[in-house]
Amino acid sequence: MSDQGILAVVSGFSGAGKGTLMKALLEKHHNYALSISATTREPREGETDGREYFFVTKEAFEEMIQKGQLIEHAQYVNNYYGTPRQYVFQQMADGRDVILEIEIQGALKIKERFPEALLIFVMPPSADELKRRLVGRGTETMEVIDKRMRRAGQEAAGITSYDYILINDALDQCVEEMHQLIQAQHKRVSQNLEFIQQMKSELTDR
Amino acid sequence: MSDQGILAVVSGFSGAGKGTLMKALLEKHHNYALSISATTREPREGETDGREYFFVTKEAFEEMIQKGQLIEHAQYVNNYYGTPRQYVFQQMADGRDVILEIEIQGALKIKERFPEALLIFVMPPSADELKRRLVGRGTETMEVIDKRMRRAGQEAAGITSYDYILINDALDQCVEEMHQLIQAQHKRVSQNLEFIQQMKSELTDR
Numbered sequence: 001m002s003d004q005g006i007l008a009v010v011s012g013f014s015g016a017g018k019g020t021l022m023k024a025l026l027e028k029h030h031n032y033a034l035s036i037s038a039t040t041r042e043p044r045e046g047e048t049d050g051r052e053y054f055f056v057t058k059e060a061f062e063e064m065i066q067k068g069q070l071i072e073h074a075q076y077v078n079n080y081y082g083t084p085r086q087y088v089f090q091q092m093a094d095g096r097d098v099i100l101e102i103e104i105q106g107a108l109k110i111k112e113r114f115p116e117a118l119l120i121f122v123m124p125p126s127a128d129e130l131k132r133r134l135v136g137r138g139t140e141t142m143e144v145i146d147k148r149m150r151r152a153g154q155e156a157a158g159i160t161s162y163d164y165i166l167i168n169d170a171l172d173q174c175v176e177e178m179h180q181l182i183q184a185q186h187k188r189v190s191q192n193l194e195f196i197q198q199m200k201s202e203l204t205d206r
Numbered sequence: 207m208s209d210q211g212i213l214a215v216v217s218g219f220s221g222a223g224k225g226t227l228m229k230a231l232l233e234k235h236h237n238y239a240l241s242i243s244a245t246t247r248e249p250r251e252g253e254t255d256g257r258e259y260f261f262v263t264k265e266a267f268e269e270m271i272q273k274g275q276l277i278e279h280a281q282y283v284n285n286y287y288g289t290p291r292q293y294v295f296q297q298m299a300d301g302r303d304v305i306l307e308i309e310i311q312g313a314l315k316i317k318e319r320f321p322e323a324l325l326i327f328v329m330p331p332s333a334d335e336l337k338r339r340l341v342g343r344g345t346e347t348m349e350v351i352d353k354r355m356r357r358a359g360q361e362a363a364g365i366t367s368y369d370y371i372l373i374n375d376a377l378d379q380c381v382e383e384m385h386q387l388i389q390a391q392h393k394r395v396s397q398n399l400e401f402i403q404q405m406k407s408e409l410t411d412r
Contacts, residue, residue: 121395123402123405126405126408127405127408127409128408130409149409150409150410152409153406153409153410154410156402156405156406156409156410157406159395159402160395160399160402161395162395163394163395164390164393164394164395165393165395165398165401165402166393177393180386180390181390181393183386184370184386184387184390187370187371187372187383187387188369188370189327189365189366189367189368189369189370189371192371193366195371196329196362196365196366196371199329199332199333199362200359200362200363202332202333202334203333203336203355203356203358203359203362204356204359204360204362
């Protein structure tokens with residue numbers, strides 16, 4: 001089948017378990033490359049430049065925009081976030097399936113520019129379960145949790161622009177489902193036009 | 207996830223191994239219903255009415271067309287072939303994934319009327335392998351085989367209207383790939399609008 005990697009975008013509510021899911025997917029399957037976003041926000045404690053994010057200045061970020069070095073960028077609370085172009089296309093050319101873990105705004109821009117990109121939205125089984133998980137973390141006040149829940153409600157309107165939803169109920173199952181969704185993309189007709197053309201020639205030139 | 211069954215269309219060159227594949231899929235997985243086409247052609251030896259086809263007269267077929275009882279129909283070599291509506295929708299409503307094993311002409315009509323239908327084209331690994339399989343059957347003259355090969359070449363132009371291709375190299379693998387492609391369809395956003403709406407309500411009405 002096609003040698004070209006897939007461009008997959010994974011989004012989800014805060015608390016839906018995206019981080020754990022991505023980590024498990026990359027540990028279990030070795031054909032994935034996780035894109036690292038650039039941002040102008042300050043690193044939080046424990047974050048390392050080039051691991052969680054590429055931390056850059058506002059000037060440097062705006063230069064990246066002008067030079068066309070980002071395939072999408074968005075602003076949240078006065079900070080820029082964006083996806084560096086070179087890494088994504090290099091990995092795809094090398095045959096790796098690239099995952100962008102980005103928010104809805106950026107995901108929709110990717111879909112607009114790359115209609116073949118696969119957009120997956122990870123959801124909790126229910127709103128109650130989402131709240132249980134956010135409370136269970138024990139890191140946030142009830143006020144912050146309520147704010148996250150309301151934000152999730154607003155974000156839910158954007159889900160219909162995605163291709164697939166995955167319900168993160170049992171982690172291992174969800175990892176396998178995500179793997180299968182992304183691998184199925186290699187079988188899309190649009191990924192195999194060369195093979196189809198070759199078959200056509202072989203059948204007619206005889 | 208969604209309780210509604212998937213409508214999947216499977217096509218492929220004569221000799222690609224569709225028949226064997228369908229049989230293996232239905233034996234291994236029990237959530238599928240295979241639609242039986244109606245036709246005006248004469249039954250061949252060994253064919254039973256209601257198993258391979260519903261064999262009907264030209265008058266009965268044309269009445270089915272007029273009464274809207276077919277979801278697609280096409281003509282090949284002076285015979286009608288069509289897909290009865292009632293069985294397909296009854297099975298889908300019961301939660302079964304319905305497979306239509308039909309030719310390109312009919313498949314494209316299905317896609318036009320039901321954009322959510324999943325179109326899969328089964329291909330041999332190569333033109334040479336297709337020829338080997340047709341010769342291996344030992345049932346057809348070289349003249350008929352050459353005719354089938356040329357027809358496959360013409361049909362190849364229609365493949366780009368399908369969603370996915372599957373290469374039928376190793377049967378068991380191909381069966382699992384088809385199963386995964388169809389099951390992934392249950393995770394499509396368009397299949398889960400009710401769940402998404404419900405989640406949105408739960409998140410905002412708190």
